[in-house]
Amino acid sequence: MEVLLAVVIGTLYATGLYMMMRRSIVKLVIGLALLAYGSNLLIFTINGVTRGAPPIVPEGAVQPVEPFADPLPQALILTAIVIGFGVQAFTLVLFKRTYQSTQTDDLDAITSTEQSGKLKLPDMSRRGS
Amino acid sequence: MDSVILRTATRYLLPLLLLFSLFALLRGHNEPGGGFVGGLVASTAFVLYAIGCGVKSARELLMISPRRLIGVGLLVAGISGIIGLLASGVFMTAQWSTRDFPVVGKLGTPLLFDIGVYLVVVGVTLTIIFALAEGEE
Amino acid sequence: MLDVLTGGLMLIGALFMLVAAVGLLRMPDLFLRMSATTKAATLGTGSILIAVAVYFGETGVTSRALATIVFLLLTAPVAAHMLGRAGYFQGVKLADATLIDELAGRYNLVTHRLESRDIQPASNEPAGEAEPS
Amino acid sequence: MIGAVLAGFIAALFAPWIHRAARGWAGWLIALVPAGLTLYFGAHLERLAGGETFSAVYAWVSSLGTDLAFRLDGLGALFALIISGVGALVIIYGGGYLKGDPQLGRFYAYVLMFMGAMLGVVLADNLITLFVFWELTSISSYLLIGFYHSEADSRASALQALLVTGTGGLAMLAGLVLLGQATGTYTISEMVTQPQAAQSSSLYGAILVLVLLGAFTKSAQFPFHFWLPGAMAAPTPVSAYLHSATMVKAGIYLLARLSPVLGGTDAWQISVTAVGGVTMVLGAYVAWRQVDLKRILAYSTVSALGMLVFLLGIGTEYAVKAALTVLLAHSLYKGTLFLVAGALDHETGTRDVTRLGGLWRAMPWTGTAALLGAASMAGLPPLFGFISKEVFYKAAYDAPDLAGPLTAAAVTGSVFMVTAAALVSLKPFFGARLETPKHPHEAPPSMLLGPVVLAGLGVLFAFVPSWVAEYGIRTAVEATLNHAAEIELELWPGLNVVLLLSLLTVAAGLAVYALRVPLQPWADRVDLGARVGPERGYRVLLGGMLWTADRQTRILQNGYLRVYLMTIVLTTVALTGYTLLTRADIEGVWRLPDARFYEIVVVALIVVAAIVVTQVQSRLAAVLALATVGYGVSLLYIMFGAPDLAMTQFSIETLTVVLFVLVIYRLPRFATLTNRAARLRDALIAASAGVLMTSLVLILTADTSRRHVTTFFSENSVLLAKGRNIVNVILVDFRAFDTLGEIIVLSVAAAGVYALMRLRPERERREALPETRATVELSAMAEADPPAEPQAADSGR
Amino acid sequence: MMSLEEFALFVILPILVVAAALAFVRLLRGPSLPDRVVALDVMNTLGIGIMGTYAIATDHAEFLDVAIALALISFLGTVAFAYYIERRV
Amino acid sequence: MRLFLMNTLLALAWIALTGTFTPVNFLFGFALGFSLLWFTQRLRPPTNYFSKVVQVLEFVLFFLAELVVANIRVLVVVLSPRLSISPAVVAIPLDVRSDTAITLLGNLITLTPGTLYLDVSHDRSVMYVHTMFVDDLDAFRSRIKQGFERRVMEILR
Amino acid sequence: MNVLLLLPILIPFLTAVSALIFWHNRAIQRRLNVMGGIAHPLAGIALLVAVWREGIQATQIGNWPAPFGITVVADLFSAIMVVMTGLMGLIVAVYSLGSIDARRESFGYYPLLHTLLMGVTGAFLTGDMFNLYVWFEVMLIASFVLMALGGHRQQLEGALKYVTLNLMSSALFLTSVGILYNLAGTLNMADLSVRLSNGAVDSGLATVLAVMFMVAFGIKAGLFPLFFWLPASYHTPPIAITALFSGLLTKVGVYALVRIFTLIFVQDIDYTHTLMLIIAGFTMVTGVLGAVAQTEVRRLLSFHIISQIGYLLMGLGLYTELALTGTIYFMVHVIIAKSALFLVSGIVQRVAGSYDLKHLGGLYRARPGLALLFFVPAMALAGLPPLSGFWAKLALVRAGLETTEYLIVAVSLGVSMLTLFSMTKIWAEAFWKDRPDPDRPFAPLRHRRELVVPVIALAALSVILGIGAEPMLALARDAAAQLLNPAGYIEAVLRGAA
Ligand code: NA
């Protein structure tokens, strides 16, 4: 199963990074989200996947029944997800405000904080559609 | 939005959602759930209400400003840790009641902490969504 | 015996959900798709949840399963209604087979208020640009 | 002794205040400090001559082997006397020269600070302490050269001097540290006792080069000499003090001080003598062809410094004696001439020798001092300069190797020095009276004291040569060589080759002076320095550095976020990938999946949805596909025993969708902005990162037997933490500290969103675009009036 | 003879995930945004079913709680989407 | 009185949710319910539960039957090779006016055969319904009115 | 002792929470800000004294034994950094009173400020890798908001890049922590140290992971070629915020690097630490050249941050006691000097109306006091003896020469020359040069006390740290010794464990 999950994880990282390297603000933030899925799933996967055995102690028992999923990575991911959510919410709004302020969502046009105007990238084109 | 059935459904859903949110919160120590999910469900209730009946009504219903709720939640969580500090000299050491309660099991500072989490999550979600919804007049 | 009941309920549920999905895929317009899915999905989920209740046979589980069903019954139509409205404002095309559209032209496109009689001759044109598919 | 060093710094602190309080008398008052120091050092001469040394050690930065160790020996005393003595005169002189200048207070402070630093250099017995003061002299010099800071020239010259001496200084620092390493001590007096330690070290070559770099830049040796004429932008008393009498001699001091440790080797003799010789000839040659008095003096200083280095390179006992004699003589006559030049400038308004002439009558005292100084510089008897010239020639003439060429170089340099001396003394004061911008008067007493005293000393010393030899030169030579020496100085050594050479020198020098106008065009043709000289090199280097800096920054910090991201991704992939391939064992990693049908479908769904996200044209459709990915991931969590995780992920997913919808429905739709090639390139880069992560997962999941702390949680969750849901117990108890941080993050994010939405710059709020305003918001339908929010009071602070 | 748990795992779950895949095809094809949202909504509902089934398959009632949470919260997502589709027109 | 009932119901719902029937849990649930009711008091339109129990039960059975029938019909259509549908959006004049009634009606319509509640006009006089199969518009209208609206009016009266 | 470890975290926490609750009352917030600002460094100093006297302090949050619970632990290095955090917090808190506008104050400036301090302090004190991630995030989100607070276009543009690139780093950090747990089965740093050194973990994979951490922290620290976010954003928020960021944020990245590359990843020093030296060299050079190319003071100083990070990394790469002493001392020095420079430039802007050297001038004559306040930290930064930067440089140079890493020494000396060059550039342009627009008078400085006192304090510290370098150097040396010999740390953390 880890093999398939490994492929999923690779895909999430790749698509996330690809989206981040676009020129659109929205794609950027979507890319960040994909990246977050990727890292969460990676932690989940590498620390041992156990089919259908949540780390919950049955009522009346003192210990969970073996085999059970490692609870610690789950707790870590949970924390990471929630943190990621907070950060993402802020990021989204920040990007929206940036768009409103600059009146463009083309990241290539958002360079005014650096003295770079003269450098042209080979793959830059005017806005398409 | 002028939708009768959304508005009506929301009014009936709200108590149900809140009830479930408390359920999730209180039971979280033993079953899936906890302050975070509980808080999210509770905020869902208010967000739905805001969509159905307007943000202003939702704010009135909530009574306390979501931002203050954040502060209160953090304070509750902090206090739960400080209780441990005062009682045993180590921050966040759990202090438990001696007897069991239904659903919750034993009452203790970890639950208080989770309540803090719950309040923070409600406050945070609503702060964000209300602020966005009220937009930029 | 209970196993058979559970299994049967699950199977019925799963099949209805499959039908809902097929309907979603096959139906020619938004409204027909929703028409197919709201029912089938609700019933399908409902059966599975009842199967869960039967399987576990605990008060807590049963009551939660039932609560979920009630919730679904309460919310699925609301969601469909909301999406239908949205579709109307977006100018979603009705299937060619549609006999009549008595709603056409009755939404005020500015206030989004729905009237009981026609307020404009034109059928509903989208007020803004539609999302390209 | 530390008091003597610190006196300058402490006085510097109070100097501006004294200046404000004492007005015109401040210079005289402040000069009491260096004058007192002169007496203090003078009072030690007797006992120094008796072979005593004085040292004091105060713990300072012991962790780095740096103590405030000071040691007064003959060499130090000679320098210290020059420093404090000339310092006193220059301060008095400066009071007159800069009378009325609002910055005069600062001038006193800087000069005093410099003096303290310079005393520190010559008294320090610890290499690092020496370096500390060394750098302080550089920075004082920077502040003083830039004294007329409104002038772009002054600023550029100050910078040039700082960069050249600073760079040399840093090289020297490395050299000194290496020297400390090689000898095992930073204490100079200890180091001197074991010269073989450094010279036998494998680092000797590096040490030598680095230390010499420091000394040569500071002492304006070719090819680093060019900063010194530039430094003439400083007020003239500064030039006299720093750039002639003292600071530039710090390099000489260092060479002398370290000559027992580093000297005596072939490498030392060849490099030091050669550099000194070239500098000596070149400086003098350039000097006579200048028209600015100060530049003439500056180049002649370069030449004199070359002379000193040249002598120290020869390194015989006699050469050292000659060097120290020349040093003393030079300080006296060059100080005189600079102060005279300042007086001329001050009184006439120009320093251009071609515009000065016949001033003797107007400025007789100044003229006298000038004549005495220049005569000393030219090496005429009966002046101290004559004595120094004699020993200089003799040192070259008696050099163990290559005496012929060395003597020739010495004579050549000296010839032009004579010309230069004539130029600064004869030309302004004699001949036809020329009109000057200002009507000349005799300089005020404060400005006469310095030149007259210095010139007078030049005469006086010539008549007490044995006293000077005994109390000034001998102890210094002994301190330098670290062994006893016999020193004699005579005003009249008798008729010999050296005297003949001296006569020849004076005659030739005066001849060049007389013929200087016809010679000038011929000389210009020989002059390569102006075209390919080191100053040009400095400019090219500086310009190249600026160009590189600009270019590099433009390329690196180009402003394009996607390029930044690409760089970071590539760096990560390259470093991690390389390490993985070279360091990790990746056997047995590739294996077949063991999966169930529904798992495969879910996985496929996620993969397809993720790819769809990248390809879809509609933003909201992308959000929906993203949500599908999220739901799919949640399903995976369900399937692998993580209900809490799934629950959280589902809830978050939904909330995220709501947020996305709330936020992005106003943003413009996607457009394809990059071309196909760029997309392909990015896809490849992204895929490489994906492959890396996939490989990592495969490698890491090949062995999952490494749980370590988990058992504790499962064993104690119920018993000690009283909860059955272990994940939740971890979150609120075992690792509640994490959760505390987590809710803080959430809180701050909420505060941030709130602030972003509500707190707008004034201008932007006023100019809110119509379409922005017209957009319907949630509250619109609820007839919302803005809720009670804090007054964003713009009381403007 | 297959146990109930196996039945859930190897019959019911595959049906449900296939249904989800079909719904996803609709999500891809649209054509309108509401169509896609309907598809997502159906996928959510399927998710509830999957979790119920999984609860049976693994004999862990905990998964039901997840299903409830999903039901409660995903409704909000659909409503919000619908609301904003309408608003942005 | 009505509030007390609601409160009790909520307490019972709590017990159902938690699955633990003990007096303490009931009291706890009651307390929770009380606070919720207090919290949500401004939302509630008047209803009368007690007398309607029978009608409600009858109604539920009717509805479940409709739901099953509807689904089978949809199943048949969806799976038939040719989609034999004749959709329409129909305006149906309304007699009920209350929010609750309209909501209930709308939900019922959506959940039953081939029909989908779309919206109600602002003045609440007309409801718009989408249907999958229609031959006769009037017959359709009256089926809705008789089958659903009547029953809804009954239980909500 | 427990309390001493927690106070530096709890004080800013309670300050922030109280300020959040009094969201509507600026006056109370300002008072809370000062109270918290004073209490924080005091708590830090108390902790430092305790560590100095009694050795490494550790406590287990929730009383769960290490390595299962989360450890809060302070060795000398941590404690020094905590004191610096408190100090910078106080300085900026006071400066903010006079420089942050009322609107920002109304929108949570003070709670954000103290949350940032809390995050930084937490990062310095935690003994757990995942908890470190959490504190990093606390610090980051607070910095995100502070950077964007006010909503000016430049701020938003800067924040966009700042946020995106830092989130990349966070994702990588998180991934690496997950892998670390997979490899070692524990998150406790001391336990990790034990398990990585006793062969329980595949050392090849550990090296791979080490490199991943290097990149993740490298982004936060602003290393070459990962620093882009810094020059893109640091000059955009109000100067008090920039000063705080410059003083603390990248330093947390460096702290993390030092921590893990002395405590945990020391199994392949030849590879990892050599790599670090290479990166350090490039970081120094590209940073300083970037600075040289700027004409805007804040940008120039921002590029310098990068350059100085190179020095900090150099010490770690050399990995000797002297080198780490240099790094720690350099850290303290650069926090003080750099913040002072930013704060001074803020005053310059208030007086002369610009941050741009082209528009500045004439301040040497008109505001000599200000000139002095600039000159001292500027020369300290350039490494002029006997100011603080010199000793830092000297320690590193000595360490480099002793380990025969001549190239990096040469680079570091060259870079120090360029640093001097760029400092004199500001000096010459803003202070010496005449004012280009003589008609525009200098503005009187309002809120003089709040603005000037912090700067004087920093300049004085820089001088004291230079002339009286020995105590701090001795402290840094002891801290370095602790770093190089992790046994004490491990013992202190795992003491209670089985
Ligand atoms: Na920084």
Ligand code: NA
């Ligand atoms: Na930073």
